[in-house]
Amino acid sequence: MTYCVGLRLNQGLVFMSDTRTNAGVDNFSTTRKQFSWEVEGERVITIMTAGNLATTQSLISLLEERSKHAVDRNPSILSEPTMFQVARLVGATLREVIAYSNDTGVDRFRASVIVGGQIRGGEPTIFMVYPEGNFIEVTDETPFFQIGETKYGKPILVRGYDPEMTFTDTVKLLLVSFDSTVKSNLSVGLPFDILCYRKDSFDIEVRKRVELNDPVYRKIAEGWSKALRESFLSLPDYDL
């Protein structure tokens, strides 16, 4: 499985993804699931993928036009005029890749995608793209999307999210959400990839990989367990 979250704040966008892929418990490895394209001063686009690895790799390769010689490539993702058009391009490409595999009669090469970013002239935004190629966009009521193994990490996001948050607090919140998922599900694992994009900067502000032995991550994970227990003990008793 996978766990990815894309989150819209007043000050920009934050994306986090894990890197574990597996086909059974004895066949797992580390794969990047976060990809970005940048035209400095004009656009920043980030894609995160969950689902069948052959499908998601094929999607990214097609978006990068790897079917052509390197010199002939001119990815449409770099020229689409709006984020809405980018989402349509991603949706159409994803649907095409899945249709090709499903032609074999096997209906399991599905994938979901989060695509977000900003193109000059528009606002920063995030879309969730379904295997069928259609998509939904973040709103004030639904300011983040999750794909993959989403349930374990949702309660803390629902409670902790605030559109006014800084990047630092948001990353902390996401680390807690990812840590809750990792602790409950073997198919999600470190390292995590983080990308922060500040509104109207048209430039990636933060790109970081959190490794398994990262001391701050470990402190956050342990601190969270401890803080949870303390919070919990501070709650009123339910009279039995």
Next chain:
Amino acid sequence: MTYCVGLRLNQGLVFMSDTRTNAGVDNFSTTRKQFSWEVEGERVITIMTAGNLATTQSLISLLEERSKHAVDRNPSILSEPTMFQVARLVGATLREVIAYSNDTGVDRFRASVIVGGQIRGGEPTIFMVYPEGNFIEVTDETPFFQIGETKYGKPILVRGYDPEMTFTDTVKLLLVSFDSTVKSNLSVGLPFDILCYRKDSFDIEVRKRVELNDPVYRKIAEGWSKALRESFLSLPDYDL
């Protein structure tokens, strides 16, 4: 859906279940999913069910021998010599009910069951029974079982559980776990049913229903949101 947890402590057993049943969002209602049998001084047995309502109701009716006239009933669940035998009885009955419905060619009348309790001569214990009729038992490493919509509420259980806990703290922990689930998933809802059984008492110590407007539950739910935010802010920053 449903959410039920059965948890073994050093001092006994605690069971909690929600009561929402639904067949689509415009067809939902409140149904008890927790059932118990008691022979004072000799045995206490509790069952919680998740899955197709026709299946689970039929299971409970058969266990209570409602196919017979009231005067002729002599439920085997009251005479099985060990909890292991009780689990076998529940598994065999569940499997039979599912097989009957599935004979129609429809394979969706599945259900899962948690059954726990103590019979004089044995230790208190809990089993999780699968639709196929087989089952697993709690161990020191796996001291609780969840059925239904289990993922949202798992991280806090994993972090908060301690075999030395009191009933009061355990119920508080479960209320937080249930509240996390209710906040993330429409198919789980109040009221909640709670049952606490103290080891070697052969008597139900606590049986309670937590209603939606219960003031202590509301305080715990709100206090938890607040405490989470505070805990979260107390964590070290991840340097970006």
